Amino acid sequence: MSGYIQEDLSPEELAHRARLASSIAGSVRDLIDATVRTEVDEADIDEARRLIEAATAILRKDQLPGPFGIRFNTDGTKRSWGNAVLGRRNPIAPPVVLHHEPDVSWTEVELGAAYEGPAGLVHGGVLALILDQLLGSTAEYQQVPGMTGTLTVRYRKATPLGRIRGEARVDRVDGVKTFVTGTISVDGKVTAEAEGIFILPKWARGDKSDVLRRSVGEG
Numbered sequence: 713m714s715g716y717i718q719e720d721l722s723p724e725e726l727a728h729r730a731r732l733a734s735s736i737a738g739s740v741r742d743l744i745d746a747t748v749r750t751e752v753d754e755a756d757i758d759e760a761r762r763l764i765e766a767a768t769a770i771l772r773k774d775q776l777p778g779p780f781g782i783r784f785n786t787d788g789t790k791r792s793w794g795n796a797v798l799g800r801r802n803p804i805a806p807p808v809v810l811h812h813e814p815d816v817s818w819t820e821v822e823l824g825a826a827y828e829g830p831a832g833l834v835h836g837g838v839l840a841l842i843l844d845q846l847l848g849s850t851a852e853y854q855q856v857p858g859m860t861g862t863l864t865v866r867y868r869k870a871t872p873l874g875r876i877r878g879e880a881r882v883d884r885v886d887g888v889k890t891f892v893t894g895t896i897s898v899d900g901k902v903t904a905e906a907e908g909i910f911i912l913p914k915w916a917r918g919d920k921s922d923v924l925r926r927s928v929g930e931g
């Protein structure tokens with residue numbers, strides 16, 4: 713499957729690239745929040761646009777031909793830096809940082825104005841996005857990975873913008889299907905519940921899956 717790339721970067725080079733990726737994405741994320749909330753006048757908007765376009769031209773000087781893909785390093789780490797949820801290089805990713813424990817995977821993340829749906833509340837699609845990745849990564853961490861076949865979300869209470877916690881556990885495995893459950897909570901109260909069925913696709917079964925399975929964690 714194209715887009716899965718094997719690399720051999722030294723720890724120093726990886727750390728350097730990680731720092732650069734986080735710093736530029738963090739600046740743009742801040743820009744997104746500033747854009748949503750700005751009240752400045754037209755002259756300031758015009759000036760800001762001029763500067764943003766100049767920054768974009770600098771970044772365009774040297775670009776990948778397409779998306780970042782998923783990159784495996786020889787040290788066993790994996791980088792999904794373009795990922796819409798986790799991507800270290802991706803300013804539209806919150807970004808979510810996952811923590812894996814033997815029985816549970818979890819994240820705590822701050823969702824600001826850019827993730828609004830109903831007034832002051834997190835957009836339901838954003839919660840589904842985060843749950844999809846959290847549940848999928850949980851299956852992956854437990855070595856029973858797959859693509860999302862079905863994701864069911866039950867929104868029990870409104871989720872205010874701000875800090876949320878997500879948790880997920882593998883419930884059971886049935887052949888190529890992994891059933892994962894999870895929750896979003898705020899201040900210890902569950903606001904959304906999900907179940908995902910993650911299916912190891914045909915192209916990834918057999919020897920291929922062992923190669924992909926060897927990588928652990930996000931670099």
Ligand SMILES: CCCCCCCC/C=C\CCCCCCCC(=O)SCCNC(=O)CCNC(=O)[C@H](O)C(C)(C)COP(=O)(O)OP(=O)(O)OC[C@H]1O[C@@H](n2cnc3c(N)ncnc32)[C@H](O)[C@@H]1OP(=O)(O)O
Nearest residue numbers: 844845848849858859860861862911913914916921924925
């Ligand atoms: C070590 C190997 C690694 C592999 C890599 C896997 C990639 C994981 C990457 C990173 C993981 C961490 C990130 C995850 C989070 C982000 C996830 C996403 O955003 S994924 C994008 C959105 N989802 C899609 O685009 C899927 C599109 N659909 C498909 O590709 C296929 O329909 C697929 C893979 C879901 C199933 O197709 P088939 O041909 O491979 O599977 P068949 O053999 O037909 O079915 C197998 C079993 O699954 C059931 N099944 C099939 N589709 C189902 C569905 N949609 N829901 C529930 N069950 C389904 C069938 O009834 C069958 O069950 P019975 O074995 O008979 O009991």
